[in-house]
Amino acid sequence: MPPPIPPDSLFWGTSLLDLKEMFSRTLVSLVTLLFSLSALPGLSLPATKNLQASDPCATIAGQKWVAPADVRACFTSFPVDPVEQANIVTASTRILGFHTSVNYQIRAPQPFTVDVHEDIIGDLQRISATQYQNDLDFHIDVSRSFKRLGDGHAAYVNLCYDGLYVNYIPLPLVHLTDNLGFQHVHIAPEAFKVAQAEFPDQIDFWQNALPGGLKGNLESLNGAQVLLIDWKPPYVAVDENAAISGGYQGFGTRQNSFFSSYSRAAKQWSYVFGQFASQSLPLSDFVTLTVLREGKIVPDTFTIPFRSRISTSAVAWADSPSFRANNCKATNGTNGVDYYASTPNNNDDSTARVQQQPQISPADRRKHLLNVILDVTPPSDVPLPPEIAPALPPLGGSYSVAQFYYLNDTQTGVLALGSFSAESFSDLQQSLLTGLQNLKTAGAKQLIVDVTNNGGGYICIAHWLHRIIAGPKDTTEPQAGLYTEARAQPLAQAITAAIADGADPDGHLMYNPIHWAFANNTLFPAKYDWLEDPVKKVINGRDDLFSQKLGQECQPFAIDPPAEGLFDSKKVAIVGNGRCASSCSLFSIAMNKLEGTKTVVFGGRSTVRQQYCGTVGGQSTDFRTLNSEIKTVKLTGNPLAPPDFLTNSVVGITWRLGFGVWNPEEPEEWQDHPANVPLDLTKDNINNPLAIWNDVIEAVF
Ligand SMILES: *[C@@H]1O[C@H](CO)[C@@H](O)[C@H](O)[C@H]1NC(C)=O
Ligand SMILES: *[C@@H]1O[C@H](CO)[C@@H](O)[C@H](O)[C@H]1NC(C)=O
Ligand SMILES: *[C@@H]1O[C@H](CO)[C@@H](O)[C@H](O)[C@H]1NC(C)=O
Numbered sequence: 001m002p003p004p005i006p007p008d009s010l011f012w013g014t015s016l017l018d019l020k021e022m023f024s025r026t027l028v029s030l031v032t033l034l035f036s037l038s039a040l041p042g043l044s045l046p047a048t049k050n051l052q053a054s055d056p057c058a059t060i061a062g063q064k065w066v067a068p069a070d071v072r073a074c075f076t077s078f079p080v081d082p083v084e085q086a087n088i089v090t091a092s093t094r095i096l097g098f099h100t101s102v103n104y105q106i107r108a109p110q111p112f113t114v115d116v117h118e119d120i121i122g123d124l125q126r127i128s129a130t131q132y133q134n135d136l137d138f139h140i141d142v143s144r145s146f147k148r149l150g151d152g153h154a155a156y157v158n159l160c161y162d163g164l165y166v167n168y169i170p171l172p173l174v175h176l177t178d179n180l181g182f183q184h185v186h187i188a189p190e191a192f193k194v195a196q197a198e199f200p201d202q203i204d205f206w207q208n209a210l211p212g213g214l215k216g217n218l219e220s221l222n223g224a225q226v227l228l229i230d231w232k233p234p235y236v237a238v239d240e241n242a243a244i245s246g247g248y249q250g251f252g253t254r255q256n257s258f259f260s261s262y263s264r265a266a267k268q269w270s271y272v273f274g275q276f277a278s279q280s281l282p283l284s285d286f287v288t289l290t291v292l293r294e295g296k297i298v299p300d301t302f303t304i305p306f307r308s309r310i311s312t313s314a315v316a317w318a319d320s321p322s323f324r325a326n327n328c329k330a331t332n333g334t335n336g337v338d339y340y341a342s343t344p345n346n347n348d349d350s351t352a353r354v355q356q357q358p359q360i361s362p363a364d365r366r367k368h369l370l371n372v373i374l375d376v377t378p379p380s381d382v383p384l385p386p387e388i389a390p391a392l393p394p395l396g397g398s399y400s401v402a403q404f405y406y407l408n409d410t411q412t413g414v415l416a417l418g419s420f421s422a423e424s425f426s427d428l429q430q431s432l433l434t435g436l437q438n439l440k441t442a443g444a445k446q447l448i449v450d451v452t453n454n455g456g457g458y459i460c461i462a463h464w465l466h467r468i469i470a471g472p473k474d475t476t477e478p479q480a481g482l483y484t485e486a487r488a489q490p491l492a493q494a495i496t497a498a499i500a501d502g503a504d505p506d507g508h509l510m511y512n513p514i515h516w517a518f519a520n521n522t523l524f525p526a527k528y529d530w531l532e533d534p535v536k537k538v539i540n541g542r543d544d545l546f547s548q549k550l551g552q553e554c555q556p557f558a559i560d561p562p563a564e565g566l567f568d569s570k571k572v573a574i575v576g577n578g579r580c581a582s583s584c585s586l587f588s589i590a591m592n593k594l595e596g597t598k599t600v601v602f603g604g605r606s607t608v609r610q611q612y613c614g615t616v617g618g619q620s621t622d623f624r625t626l627n628s629e630i631k632t633v634k635l636t637g638n639p640l641a642p643p644d645f646l647t648n649s650v651v652g653i654t655w656r657l658g659f660g661v662w663n664p665e666e667p668e669e670w671q672d673h674p675a676n677v678p679l680d681l682t683k684d685n686i687n688n689p690l691a692i693w694n695d696v697i698e699a700v701f
Contacts, residue, residue: 057323062316065202068282068308071165075282077320078135085138087646089128092142092156093121094642095623097489099653100546101669103539105149109670111609112249116670118148136161140281143376147246150254151669152373152455152581152615155246157354157650160328162376163280165308169287170195170206170218172260172277173226173234174687175603177680183606185226185234187291188260189686192219193385194271202307211302220293223683227299228290235605241275247375249670250611252604253578259603261577262384262687263453264418266358266400269384269689272453280376282308311378313353328648335644336628339508344628350650351622353378356455356581357421358401364425369515369553371582371620372421372456374652379455388688390416395442397435399427404435406442407693412701413444413567414693417465420583421457428458429559432465436566446571446701448693456582459619460554464561466590469572471565475594478521479552481586482658482668484618488534488545491630491640498633500529509629510621510655517551549659569595573700575692577603578611578675582620585613586658589668592676593661598700601675602692612675616668618656623649 056073060066096102108116123145132138139161146156157163172188188194195218196203207216214220229237242254260274290301315326333348346352346362354374383389395404400422405414415435422428439447447469456462463480470476486492495511498504504512513524524530534545574580574588578601591597592612599612623645630641660668677699685691 055319057317057320061318061323064310065205066165066308066310068165068167068285068306071282071308072136074320074323075136075161076134078324080132080135080138084135084646086128087643088142088649089124091623091642091645091649092651093124094491094640095626095651095653096120096124096154097491097640098487098621098626098655099154100485100487100618100657101149101151101154101654101667103542103544104667104670105151106540106542108150108249109666111672112150112670115249115251116148116150118145118150120145120149120154123148144244144246147244150246150249150614151654152247152356152375153371153617153620153652153654155354155374155376155650155652157374157376157652158328159313159350159353159648159650160324161281163354163378164311164314164327165282166311166377167279167282167284167306167308168199168273169277169304169306170199170203171221171289171304172273173258175256175259175605175681176686177606177682181606181680183680185229185238187221187224187226189223189683190271190385190388192222193387194273194382197385198271198382199309202309205307206304209305214300214302221291222294224291224293226289226291228288228301230288231290237276245275247373248579248581248611248614250578250609250614250673252601252608252610253614255608256577256604257579260687261452261579261603262388262689263380264401264403264416264450265379265381266418266422269389270380270418271382271384271687272380273382278377279306282306330645330647330649334624334648334650336624336626336631338631338634339628340506340632344624349624350648351624351652354650354652357419357457359423360421360425361423364423368425369459369619370421370457371459371462371586371617373581373615373620374622374650375455384687390690392690395435395438397431397433397438399431399435402428402431402435404439405690405693406439406444407697409697410443412446412448412693412697413439413442414448414450415439416450416689417454418452419454419457420459420461420587425458425461426558428461429464429557432461433468433559433562436468437562440566444567446697447567447573448696449572449574450576450689450693451574451580451584451588452576452689453579454576454581454584455579456584456586456615456620459583459586460557462583462587462590463552463554464557465587466595467555467557468561469565469567469591470569470595472561472563475590478555480554481552481590482616482618482661483519483552483664484550484656484658485535486531486547486550486656488531488547489640491635491638493531493534494635494638495629495633496529496531498635500527500532502527503633509632510625511629515553517553519549519551521551523553550656569597571701572597573600573677573696574598574612575600575602575679575696576612577601578614580613581615582617585616585673586618588613589616589661589673592673598676599673600677600679600696600700602679603681604678606678610675610678611673613673616658617654618658619654620652621655622653623651626653
């Protein structure tokens, strides 16, 4: 094995990035210098050619696959526009006035104190006073500050950079346990199959990039054990990524995000590459892996390049000015509107592009409340290879993200549920009832609910699923979810006061009392100013204001629920990789803590506590929606009102926070959710839902 050398590509680190940026900046300035020299009288350089070469965004224009360094050269070629910097900081800071968790996240309660300790308002102040080498550096600082909240609802996304290109290598990794119980990182056994199907136009590039005997032999890396990543033990790379990946409080969950997995999408079973093999910013150029291939006794070390693929939602450009104009400025989907002056075009909604749920109908988006996480990487549309996708026929009632299977043990039904949203709310609601009834009729006595990579969705679908499984009882009727509170900062109070004064006669606004209920679950009267008398709290030494405790708003349901529970809740297992957020958390927590349902998390490190869910929230919302509320009640002149974004930015927040089940005085968000059963992934069940379900039967029932 070659001696360890200083890594030439530090994963996800910043120090090397800075070096690379210095390098590319030097190149750019050299070219600029040449170009400016050419403009001097007496010097004649082939000016047109150099002019094009000197525009790093022109270099990559119109290409599907490019080297990450070339994307970075474009992204880092823009200095920070001080007007945009101030605008992003002010708009983000003020919208966080509506985020319930700002003061909690300065120092989260146990068991998440070590994981979450971010003063986001303080960091935004720091950022406003910082000078950056270029606009990408500025963006990364804002984005990572939000990610340190460990809250998938609270994200800052700039569609100019995040996910505009996705950085890939064809080697997704998995975390496997061997016969003796030892855990190792491996290249996914299906890596080549997936890469060949997804990257037919790029696979040869990687085949040819491999050195020596590996050249053209990408497939031989399938299943190989990974001994070193950039000359360090693989868990170093796993943990470096977990430190900045955000989205979940739990460290174990962020570790799991590094690895490939699957999800049930609206149209198919999808393959999720994981954060090692797909990155939302072009920050890594190469990775050097030392691996032990199957059947070999001598390890191989090789360096493989990342390639950046352009997003289908990027708007074409020719040069730097058009890149910036077409992709980096606010669009019709960025800011809100006064609902009484114009109708928002929901097809434009920028937030929808990063919500981790299928496309939903605009009518349902207006009508039904959401609790869903944002992610800079759009939901995967890569099919899970047929060899590992469930081969069983789905039962009647299956619809979109909800698929029902009756297993051949003749005892177990499976509900694979990739999201709590689907295009149609009512079709999803009916599907869950019909599918579970069909499983019961077929003979199922126990139920597996697979929520792998379920980022949430409709709040009332979570309540509905809890209610129809568990039946009518005091834990499901009338409240099948969590009691909640909203934040009651002065601008929110001004909105409810304006609504009480008649500013929203047609009931369009989220802050309208007609949507909400007292803690005794009776609806507020119309015209009631529900934030007039806020609850004062001191959180981490800071004064804060919240609404009174809010009751449920989902029941009565539009469909009559069955008179009896469909399954014995203790014969239900909720299964996943821990990446179950938002409405998925609302459902799983209610089932686990109120009904005694078992939770199973697969694939995690055996030494790390596995949370079965994270990012609980209560209800999520975003900049555009809140900006519309403010415009509709004509409060844009309020000194606390955020300005419109000038950039192609999205901010998400937690708008209502659920109270705990076991400790009802404190938010559920930072209460513990340890999985009852950690399940190993092995060569036999990796990324194979049916094999995992069979192992769950053995481990749980
Ligand atoms: C944005 O909205 C304006 C006004 O409704 C419209 O004229 C324009 O075409 C829209 N732009 C895009 C890109 O849809
Ligand atoms: C049930 O299915 C599993 C997985 O497909 C298979 O291994 C097993 O042999 C089957 N059992 C029966 C009784 O058919
Ligand atoms: C529910 O609580 C509100 C506020 O305390 C009260 O005005 C109302 O009468 C209560 N309703 C019922 C049915 O108890």
